[in-house]
């Protein structure tokens with residue numbers, strides 16, 4: 098969503114409101130610095146006036162008639178001016194730097210927190226690399242702008258005001274001509290920038306796409322190598338990178354045109370001061386000291402405007418970054434009321450249907466209920482909707498229609514983090530974090546004691562393999578657990594889910610990567626851990642679910658049949674045929690399980 102420049106800037110100011118004392122005092126010191134910065138030029142003019150006019154000089158008129166005293170006074174004033182300029186420079190610099198650090202830190206934290214709280218629906222529409230680029234590059238742009246860019250803007254504004262006032266005070270007849278270029282420069286710069294604005298947004302978007310591609314491609318490096326697709330990936334990066342290069346080039350081509358134009362406009366102001374001011378001085382209508390001040394100050398007044406194009410380009414870039422950041426804050430977040438209600442484990446699906454992003458529905462009119470402590474299982478072909486059902490249960494997505502209840506509370510009324518704290522979930526592809534085995538097991542449940550961690554690992558049939566690792570529970574498992582096998586990762590994920598003693602344990606194909614013996618061990622532990630606890634199981638291997646109190650067979654998003662293992666076998670329907678398939682028996686109705 099595109100916002101005008103001023104609105105992004107205003108919103109940025111609003112976000113920085115808690116730090117307004119810092120940015121207001123930094124602005125004040127920046128302005129003072131620009132004022133003190135002009136003093137040497139004015140003192141030079143006074144020096145010229147002193148040596149030319151001597152006893153009739155301005156200083157003599159102020160009562161300092163002795164020439165030596167006049168020179169000493171000039172020296173002292175110069176020292177004071179430099180001292181004040183240096184002091185104000187120090188004061189504004191530390192304030193802007195301080196603000197830049199605070200803002201980049203706060204923005205990053207707030208943006209990250211917002212992304213964490215955003216709904217999975219809105220999050221899944223974002224590309225991870227693009228989010229990374231916003232959280233890193235765009236925030237860094239803002240940091241650099243506050244460190245350096247903003248002072249340059251103040252320099253242009255401050256110098257224009259101060260020098261303009263001095264000009265009008267000393268020589269209004271020349272001031273008019275020198276000031277005329279300023280609105281022309283500002284107007285043409287703004288016109289230019291308006292034109293350039295979409296180009297800069299385009300650059301940031303293209304940079305985001307490069308980031309998104311890199312993140313995705315590096316994550317899939319193993320797949321790329323195994324499929325010998327390095328050249329394909331290289332070509333894709335080349336395309337994204339070229340698009341970024343072209344976007345930058347387009348902006349630079351137009352942006353670079355502005356500086357030469359501005360220089361010509363500035364030249365006219367300098368020429369007027371030089372020639373017209375010189376004529377007035379020769380005709381003795383202008384003091385030679387004033388003429389000197391004007392010559393020096395014309396440069397000081399107009400020269401910063403050659404940088405205005407760069408400043409505006411930088412400003413434009415930073416506002417594009419700010420806009421991307423602010424757009425991130427508009428991602429809808431999960432509704433999270435504060436009421437953390439303890440649940441007993443009763444789950445009710447009341448006529449629930451769901452479709453992802455308005456696609457064809459993945460679940461149709463599901464109605465079922467479990468009692469606390471019951472173990473229920475969902476089986477069905479790939480794509481039948483089993484994982485989707487769990488995603489709804491975890492509140493990752495809300496039903497398109499119908500209602501889900503935990504005990505008697507509808508999921509929309511519950512605090513989702515509060516609910517999830519009571520659920521132990523093991524996903525199909527468990528994600529492990531950089532750190533030790535123990536840290537991974539207690540992840541999100543820091544209060545876990547070492548004994549609880551070991552107990553959970555034992556119940557997940559993970560203790561033996563952990564003890565065989567060089568550092569045991571302190572072994573670092575590498576990024577995303579890359580030092581572990583698939584089955585080891587699954588067992589750690591099960592330990593992580595059970596260590597927190599969840600009211601409801603949800604296992605989505607949690608043993609798909611372990612061998613039969615380990616599965617048996619896990620199954621035995623689960624029947625022990627599962628006592629008095631609601632358990633939801635999803636498994637393709639029916640041996641994992643046959644002890645469940647109730648098995649639901651999903652077919653194309655609907656419940657095709659339900660019952661216990663024994664009941665379902667008697668029906669000779671989908672389940673019975675799946676069972677026969679897995680037992681190596683002859684299928685009576687293959688058409689039921691093969692689409």
Ligand SMILES: Nc1ncnc2c1ncn2[C@@H]1O[C@H](COP(=O)(O)OP(=O)(O)OP(=O)(O)O)[C@@H](O)[C@H]1O
Nearest residue numbers: 453454456459477478479480481482483484485486
């Ligand atoms: N994020 C998503 N966006 C759009 N469609 C999705 C998404 N996730 C799943 N689907 C679709 O929803 C349907 C059900 O998928 P789901 O992952 O729930 O099946 P499943 O029964 O768990 O399959 P499997 O046994 O292979 O894990 C499928 O048609 C799938 O293409």
